[in-house]
Amino acid sequence: MPEEQLRVGVIGCGAGIFHLEGYAQEPRVRTVALAGLDTDRCDQLATRFGVERRYGDYHELLAQDDIDAVSVVVPNNLHLPVVTAALEAGKHVLVEKPLARNTAEGEEMVATAKRTGKLLGIAFQRRNRHDVRIVRDLVEQGELGRVYYGKAYWIRRSGIPGWGSWFTSKEAAGGGPLIDLGVHVLDMALYAMGNPTVTAVSGITFAEIGPQGKGNWPGRRSSMPAGAGHQYEVEDLAVALLRLEDGRALELEASWATYTEMTDEFGIQLYGSKGGAKIHAKDYAEVGTLQLFGDIGDTAVDSTPRLRAAHGHAAIIHDFVSAIRDGAPLSPSGEEGLERVRIIDAIYRSAELGHEVQIGS
Numbered sequence: 001m002p003e004e005q006l007r008v009g010v011i012g013c014g015a016g017i018f019h020l021e022g023y024a025q026e027p028r029v030r031t032v033a034l035a036g037l038d039t040d041r042c043d044q045l046a047t048r049f050g051v052e053r054r055y056g057d058y059h060e061l062l063a064q065d066d067i068d069a070v071s072v073v074v075p076n077n078l079h080l081p082v083v084t085a086a087l088e089a090g091k092h093v094l095v096e097k098p099l100a101r102n103t104a105e106g107e108e109m110v111a112t113a114k115r116t117g118k119l120l121g122i123a124f125q126r127r128n129r130h131d132v133r134i135v136r137d138l139v140e141q142g143e144l145g146r147v148y149y150g151k152a153y154w155i156r157r158s159g160i161p162g163w164g165s166w167f168t169s170k171e172a173a174g175g176g177p178l179i180d181l182g183v184h185v186l187d188m189a190l191y192a193m194g195n196p197t198v199t200a201v202s203g204i205t206f207a208e209i210g211p212q213g214k215g216n217w218p219g220r221r222s223s224m225p226a227g228a229g230h231q232y233e234v235e236d237l238a239v240a241l242l243r244l245e246d247g248r249a250l251e252l253e254a255s256w257a258t259y260t261e262m263t264d265e266f267g268i269q270l271y272g273s274k275g276g277a278k279i280h281a282k283d284y285a286e287v288g289t290l291q292l293f294g295d296i297g298d299t300a301v302d303s304t305p306r307l308r309a310a311h312g313h314a315a316i317i318h319d320f321v322s323a324i325r326d327g328a329p330l331s332p333s334g335e336e337g338l339e340r341v342r343i344i345d346a347i348y349r350s351a352e353l354g355h356e357v358q359i360g361s
């Protein structure tokens with residue numbers, strides 16, 4: 001007899017669609033409930049994915065005793081209350097990035113997961129890209145030698161995800177492109193480098209284009225229409241230099257709006273003592289994005305590996321379900337989400353203070 005399916009709920013009907021798609025590919029799961037305040041979109045998603053129960057506020061969904069796990073896909077300021085309530089209600093949780101708006105919130109969430117004995121995972125789905133996996137393996141096998149320097153960036157020409165929505169509210173989002181996009185490429189780079197400890201950061205932020213009312217993402221769906229309440233209160237460009245253990249370094253750049261040739265492009269580059277690697281993804285490309293640099297004999301060689309397109313949320317959800325079902329180790333975990341938040345938090349602090357900030361001291 002087949003094992004009974006895990007019963008999950010999804011909270012949030014925006015990027016919640018990625019979770020619904022991921023669960024739909026997972027035979028060990030049945031998505032039984034969906035919650036969200038934007039009724040029309042939630043109804044459409046419930047119909048499309050055959051989800052039987054639809055709720056407004058998330059408390060109603062969490063009160064359902066037959067739900068084993070939930071995905072939390074709501075604005076950043078709601079991650080702490082919704083994740084806490086879900087863990088307290090006995091549900092395992094997969095939360096969207098960033099884990100939280102700041103370190104204190106993240107620590108509370110990780111502590112609650114520990115206390116309740118429930119799993120807390122985070123959707124750093126870009127780790128599952130084939131190019132990232134290849135680079136991570138090469139670093140692990142020592143093929144690039146000592147990776148002493150890296151760059152990570154996500155640059156948009158005009159990509160503020162809803163001017164005036166929760167994304168541009170400091171209170172609701174915790175920050176701008178650094179916490180929204182920067183956290184993804186920071187995770188990709190540190191993951192590929194083998195998770196070195198970050199000891200100090202120096203950050204600078206700018207808000208030059210957003211406050212002019214420019215730089216909105218054309219056609220981007222948002223649960224809150226542009227101009228529906230908030231002003232532009234966050235940065236539109238953040239740059240940072242991170243000191244890593246063993247004298248290594250990482251440069252980070254994240255922007256929603258910049259006068260540049262880049263439209264919506266992210267990537268990482270690693271410099272090693274025996275070789276290098278560069279991932280550059282334009283408009284979310286998944287293949288043709290990786291270059292490797294090395295030597296064959298005395299000859300410098302650049303190569304372009306053949307890649308498979310790999311969508312991340314399905315793999316994240318597969319691992320989350322395996323961790324619940326079989327006790328497989330969960331990665332990326334809430335703890336890993338918290339490590340990234342500590343760094344983002346320190347970069348914002350450094351930008352405010354105007355000098356380098358140590359981490360963990």
Ligand SMILES: NC(=O)c1ccc[n+]([C@@H]2O[C@H](COP(=O)([O-])OP(=O)(O)OC[C@H]3O[C@@H](n4cnc5c(N)ncnc54)[C@H](O)[C@@H]3O)[C@@H](O)[C@H]2O)c1
Nearest residue numbers: 012013014015035036037038057058073074075096097223
């Ligand atoms: N991993 C990724 O690539 C990725 C992509 C986009 C967004 N995200 C993350 O997902 C989260 C949500 O972003 P989004 O783009 O979907 O935002 P959104 O504004 O499009 O959607 C937010 C959803 O939360 C719901 N919501 C708000 N308050 C609620 C409540 N009290 N009860 C139930 N539902 C409630 C809204 O109704 C809406 O459906 C953010 O943390 C964001 O960073 C991640």
